[in-house]
Amino acid sequence: MTKRFGQVEALTDLTVSVGEGVTGLVGANGAGKSTLIKILLGLLDPTDGTARVLGHDISSQAQEIRRLVGYMPEHDCLPPDVSASDFVVHMGRMSGLPATAARERAADILRHVGLDEERYRQMGGYSTGMKQRAKLAQALVHDPRLVFLDEPTNGLDPAARVDMLHLVQRIGRDFGIAVLVTSHLLGELERVSDHVIVLDGGHLLRSSATADFLKHTGGLLVEVIGGDAERDQLGEALARAGLTCHPRGQLVAVDPPPQGLAVHDVVRDTAADLGLALVRIQPDQAHLEDVFMSSSTTAGAAAPGGPA
The missing domain is CATH 3.30.70.270 (Reverse transcriptase/Diguanylate cyclase domain)
Structure with a gap:
């Protein structure tokens, strides 16, 4: 799959697969991580190639994909004058849940992400960490089979980062929901990912089990x-x-x-x-950063694009 914006290639001949558990999508800012997620959600069309998400084609079945998938965007997108409870209930209804089920699921998931006592406060008064948790809750409320988490630790202090990464790990290993999580902080993904995909300038550098990187x-x-x-x-x-x-x-x-x-x-x-x-x-x-730096030095000579 390739995606161009004018003369700029955001993704180049990318062939990769994502399985169960937690998959880390790592690369510097501008590597193509967010572009890939938006294509998989059917929000952007690829220039060449195609993809399937949970068996559904991104071009013809994007609405069905979004029904089955949860998405936590990188940037702040929360209405400031709405409580987390009302917001997550609304997102559950938008995903097709009946009113009663949406309220029950919202209460349950807000407890899981640590917002139980703050769920009735307006989100405009939330800290950055609380806002990230609210975004995570809305991505999980409809019990998706797969979640895309775009930079979930963005803007968090060290303690809040650890808490968020623990939540990400629980989603993939305790809740049984497949996770694709992006980060430009390589050490974070070492701790929580079962599989790692490394992108650099839109090229696939490597895709393998985390243990293979860290041997x-x-x-x-x-x-x-x-x-x-x-x-x-x-x-x-x-x-x-x-x-x-x-x-x-x-x-x-x-x-x-x-x-x-x-x-x-x-x-x-x-x-x-x-x-x-x-x-x-x-x-x-070895550490993921070592592998990334080593791969980056050879990416210009030959950008791998084979199946993962």
Whole structure:
């Protein structure tokens, strides 16, 4: 699928699939994330290609798709002079629920998202975190089979971000609703996604299980009590012992050792000889950001577009 706006290609030859659980759609601002969601909702037409959502064609069955799908937009779109309760009930009615069922579902879902005690307040007086929760509630009120969450942590403080990500995880794993969630903050999606799709400039860089992105590199991370001096002292001693290592923040990152070398024993004995107190030795795990940066450097040479 391709989408052009004039001479600008927002999506280029994109072929991808989204399954059950939580799927993270990651990329910088302008990568094409919101454009893809709007196409899947039938709000934008692709320039070339097509897509199916829950078995329905986006071109001819967009209304049926929107009946079955929940959508939490990125930008603030809440009427300020309406309570969350009235708003979510109204959205439930718009999705086809009878009045009584809409009220029951609204009360239930507002409790799940943490707005039970604030549901009768006008939303114009809500904090950013409360507004995000109200947007999430309206996306869930009609019991959708799939929800699109566009930057659900946008504008939230660190504590509120953690709470929102926990809600996203519950939707996919406890409620059994498939989730496609977008973010430009890569670390967020590591924690909650079962599958990750990486976009860059409208191109698909990679689509695979989150565990495949975060596999063990074969190296270690080592921390000792102290500051930079103690870290560097350990790193230099490990280098003399035949290990390749470098500083990473307050840690010493040790590259995968030569075959047969008992690297844990070397680290332990070296720290003991130096009189340094070990805090931890842990596997060095790749991060989504590392994979994204690595993929981005080769995207210009060959943008992958095969099926995921």
